[in-house]
Structure formats: C-alpha cells, structure tokens
Amino acid sequence: MKSIWENYKTETAYDELMCSEFQPRPISYRLCQYLNSLNKSDIDKRKIAAELAILEMGITFTVYSDEGNIDRAWPFDIIPRVICAKEWRSIEKGLKQRLKALNCFIADIYDEQSFIKAGKMPAEIITSSKNFRKECIGMKPRHNVWANICGTDLVRDKDGVMYVLEDNLRVPSGVSYMLENRVITKRVFPELFQGLDILPIDDYPSQLQAMLASLAPDDVSKPQIVVLTPGIYNSAYFEHAYLAQQMGAQLVEGSDLVVNDDDCVYMRTIEGLEKVDVIYRRIDDDFLDPEVFRKDSTLGVPGLMRAWKAGNVSLANAPGAGVADDKVVYAYVPEMIRYYLNEEPILPNVETYLCDNPEHLEYVLAHLPELVVKPANESGGYGMIVGPHATAKEIIEFREIVKKNPRNYIGQPTLAISTAPTLCKGTLEPRHIDLRPFILQGEDTFVTAGGLTRVALKKGSLVVNSSQGGGSKDTWVINREHE
C-alpha cells in the first residue's frame, strides 16, 4: 500500500500544513494523521464523491459561447487548508481596520479630500483614476460607508507573514464557493468534523442580509432587498442566484426594475410595481445607469443614480467605491490607517513600486526579471507579468508597455507565496495558494471565518485565478483552545 504522501517535497515556500516533508504543523496534526490513514484508493473514492457532489449541486461556472452553453464544474481540491484561530483573530482585526480606513478614504475623496490636502497622496492619482466618479461628489451613503462588501486577497510569504495583496471593492465574488466548499467537505470527510473545533462559516448569508437591511432608508421596517445581476450570461450568475436564495431576497435583472418620476426604484411584479429599498448590485458602475454612465448599457436601470442620490434607495457597494480598488491607491492604505484611525496597520502591504514615481519606475524597469508587474485597474490576473517566469522577449515587450503608461502599472517583489498539500493524480504535492476573506461593513463590521482559499493547480504556478487554471479548497479556522 503506497502512501499518498510519497511524493511530498516542501519547497522554499512556507507550507501551510507541514513544517518539513515528514512533520505536520501542530495545527494540522490531526488532519495529516487522518490523511495518513487513507491509501490511494480511499482518497480517489473521496475525490470522485466530491466531483459528483459538485455536479449534482450544480456548482458551476457557465461559459456561454457560440457553440452553446458550457457549464464548467467548479475545480475543487478536497484537502482543506487550515489556519489557527489565534492567528485568525489578529487577521480579522486587521481586515476590519483596513476596510474602515478604506471607507474613510472613499468618503473623504468624495467630500473635502483632506487626505490629499494634508499631502498624503498626490491629487493626480485620483484625477487620473478611471474608477473615480465625479457624479458621486457630495454623496453621503448610509453610515457613510461606501464599500459594504469587500474581498481582500491575502498571501503568506516565506517569512510566514500574511500580506495583503489587494482589496476588491467593486463586485468581489467567490463567497458562494467558500460556502459550497464547506458543504462538500462535510459530505466527503464527515469523520474529520468530529473532535476538531472548526469555526462555522454558514452564517454569511444572514450577516449579508443584516448588513444590507442596515442600509435601508430610515423609515422602512422590513426593507425590500434585491440582488441585481447582469443575468445568466455572467460567469458569476450561480453566485448571484445562490446568495439571493440564501438571503430570501429577490434576484432581479435590470429590466425588472424601473425608476419612476418620484425618483424611487420599483420592481415589476405580478401585483404591479413594488418599491425596492436596498440593491446589492453585482453590475459594474459603468453599466449601472445608462443616463449617467455608459449610454448603451442594457444591463442597468435608467435613473438609478437619480434614485440613489435622492436617498430613496441604497446601493451596495455604493457607486464610485471602486476608486479605492486600484493598485496604486493600495500602496497608500497603511498611511490611510494612520491618518484616519490613528492606528498602526495590523496587516502589512506587499512592498509596492509605483511606476508613476520616476525613481520607482527606473527601479521597476531595471528589475523586471525579479518583479511582478500588474496593471492598476485590471482584475482576474490579466495583463500582468511574473518576472521570474517570463521569457527575455516578454520582458522586453512588457518594459515598453509600462513606459507608455506608467500611471497604470505597479511593481512588487515576487513573493514565494505559501503552499499546501493538494491532490495531484492520487498523491499529494505542494501547490501555491492565497486566501480571500470577505468583509462586510454597514452599521457593524463582519469578517468570514477564513475565506475562499484559491490554489494554483499547475505545478510551480503562482496564478490562482479560476480562469487561468486555478481551483479552490475548503478553509478551516481551527480553535485548539479546548484540546
């Protein structure tokens, strides 16, 4: 009988489960002990069971193309990633601190811009940001919170420290997969949940519902909450439907909503028009309202911005919140925490070179083969270069791209992001992972216990995005205080 660990070689990167090839970390001791008791055929059976569950539960990414609709099953690795609850409590604090500061920043940017006036950030960064919406100047959303739902990406470097890689403040997705991953793991490894104190995660929909309700205009006792989706052609449609269903909210498309002369938003129901109080929108600003943003948008609702500005409806996240979802602005978050909250940042940023700054630009251009260089406003891992993995030709080409538009690029050292044992053809191998916790801020703040762990399934790859060969794992925050 062969062990599933026979090929396991920890690399220079920090491994989340193992101290060395043979020695599990204290937090993962039980899990590793259990995995040791399984042979290859046992583990294959569990893997097949998980795949079947994913298909039956219909956890898919839908890719619509000319050849028809392709449902791609969600790529899931059955080996969970673990985090110690003690460490998590500190991360959680750090995430709340960060989102609070970001929200102070956004509110300030659309108000008196004291951060810029105090010389903490050059004004050009905002004036040149394509996510800065002048239409939002002077607005005060409920609780003066603009980014109500945030997905922050964390990575652990070889020094064992968790760094913030980016804050997704526009329409972050993935939370439904976090929830479904747990459901599958419970089905596949029910034995493991006995005797391990794993923090539950399934209260997220209730927390989301409560947060959205806290945004409703004051005089509404039972607010009508809707989830606004671009529709079935969107790759995250599964998540929109899932969250609406879990919250008991209505899932609507732009054409279901209408803004009347009274500047209120209504939905078209079988009983006629019904007023809507809170919209959890999963549509980018650009498409939200053809009267204000892209004129050709058929996904949005004409007049929505009018209704929002009149205070008759709340939008989460607020339009314009994306101004802080910019990799250049990211570099200033530690300063924001000091400035607005008068605190020291709990979670460190990754060292960042802003190509807008001539000295930084020079450094980036000279050190491209060692750095990761990314566009400031893209997401999904597009348009970036990982220096150590790029060819000489790619480096030369990228150098020209950066020179043409330095404002749009940032450079960061290539981190040796941490690994975790991942099932590859019947045995375990280390694969690089990150973590996306979800943070909610309305009247109160809330952080998911753990988050979505994404894994680069290709050997050596550092790109975890699902569109580029990434998968995901269940994430366990384990409390060991009772052991």
Place this chain on the structure above:
Amino acid sequence: MLSRSAERLYWLARYIERTENIARLVSVHMNLLMDLPIGVEMGWQQLIHINAADQEFHEKYKSANERNVTRFLISDATYMGSLFSSLSAARENIRTTRDLLPDEAWEQVNEMYLLVKNNIDSIQNRSNRVALLKDVLKGCQRFTGLLSGYMSHNNPYRFIRLGKNIERADMTSRILDLASLLLADTRSDDMRQYETILWVNLLKSLNAQLMYRQHVRSSVNGDDVLNFLILNTNLPRSVGCCIADIADCINELPNNDGLPNDLIKLNAYVQGINTQGTTQDQLRAILDDLQNKLGELHGRISDNWFLHIAEQDSIQDQVQVQISSFA
C-alpha cells in the same frame, strides 16, 4: 413576486410536465406494441402524430420505426419537443428561479438532466430505454412531491400549478386523438379485435386505469373512457380536473382581472362536451377546439402577469465585457 419569475416558474412546470408525459407516453406505447400483431395501424408513427410533429420528423428521418421515433422523441436536442430538450429547458428555467425554490428542487432537476445527458446514447437498447424512462418518471414525481411538501403554497407555487395543469390538459387532449383512430369506421379487423387492449392503453398513458376501474365499475369501453378523461373532476389528468385546478389558482392570484370569468366559461364549455356515440370526425373537431381554447388561456395568462421584454442581442456582448473581479 417578479413577473419575470412568474413566467419562468410557469414554463419550468410546463417543461417538467412535458418531460414526464413523453417518458410515460413512450413507455406505455412500447409496452402496447409488444402486444399488438404486426401491421396494425397503431404504430410508432402515432407518437409523432400526438406531438403534432409529423412534418419535422419526416424532414429528419425516412421511416417512423422504433429506433427513429424514440431517438426523435427522447434524445433529439434539435427537436424542441423532445424529452431532452424539455428537460434542458426546465433546467434553464429553474437555474434562473433558484431564489424562489427549495435547494432540493434545483438539485433534483439538475441530477435528472445529468442522468439523461450521460445515458442518451444507450437508449437504442430497449432495456436501457425502459430503465432510463423509469428513472425520469421517478425524478419528475420526486420534483412534484418535494415542491408540494417543502414549498409554501404561495403565488410562486400557484404559477407552477398553472403551468403544470395547462400542459397536462393539453397532453390529455392530444392522447385522446389516439381514440379517434379507435372510432374510425374504416378501422381494420385486427384493430377491432384488440379494441379493449387499446382503450386500456389509453388509460395507462394517463395513469388512469385503476381510477377508471374504481370509478366506472364496468368493462372498459370507448364512451366511458372518453367521458372519464374529459369530464371527471377528481382524476388529476382529466381535462375537467386540470381546468378546476387552474381556476383555483387564478382565483387566488392578485390582479386576475377578467380571468376568473373566463375560467367559469371554459369550465362550462368542457362540462358541456358530449362524446356519447361520437364519430371519429366529431371527436377530432371537439379536441381541436379544446386545444385552441387552452392556447387562448395561455395567452390570457401571459398577457396578464408576465413580463414582455424582447431578447436584446446586445446584452450578451455587454456581459462579456464585464469581467467579474474573480474570474
């Protein structure tokens, strides 16, 4: 509830009902043909005829034999009325109304869809086909059962009942078309000899044999079968019963305008149908009229409650521009 959701739930129910009907129709017919002598005018062709798909079928296939007809009705994804197309459409509708239904409803339809999709090539073989159709029937019943047991009997549920009953009444009237063959003056001696078997088969196609025996308590004969399947108000698949259930739903739905009145008229019309001693041509005329009236009812429901938004081509383009930050 959203008008859009009402429309999708209505169609979801129609497609599930259609899936179940095709599965039962093919199963029952297959059983019947095993009993009949070769050459009798009750062949596979009749199934195509019931579905009013003669033209489309003959454009694709030469002869109406078992292989072609079952392929056409069960697995042909290009024929919109096939079992697989109906099930796919049901799945697409439930995927977009998941927010209104219990989790298990989606999983049930999805599982059934995967089952048919993965076994679609094996249905040429009779035993495989029998097994698959049986699983589909079970799946549809489980779906109906779990909605009835898990879901509030609220407006969304009423739209599901509306869709189910309209589709059901329509299918019953189509299956009764078969009866017109049994009434033809020109029918063959073989046909006359097997008449009882054929009438029983008609009842079986609608799961009505046992209920007929209990209700009519006489030997199976044409007049009584027709009366039972059209006028009875207790048998779930009789036209009368479907109309009564539709009327119940409509009376409880908001903004029902003139519809309750229309239903009173329709019910009176159905109960006034007289099939005693009817000829083949008379029966055909009655059934055509009935089907038209059901079509009109669908139009009234649609005008009254559903959203009428033309599909916009540009939507798909825009969604593709929108890359979610997660992708």
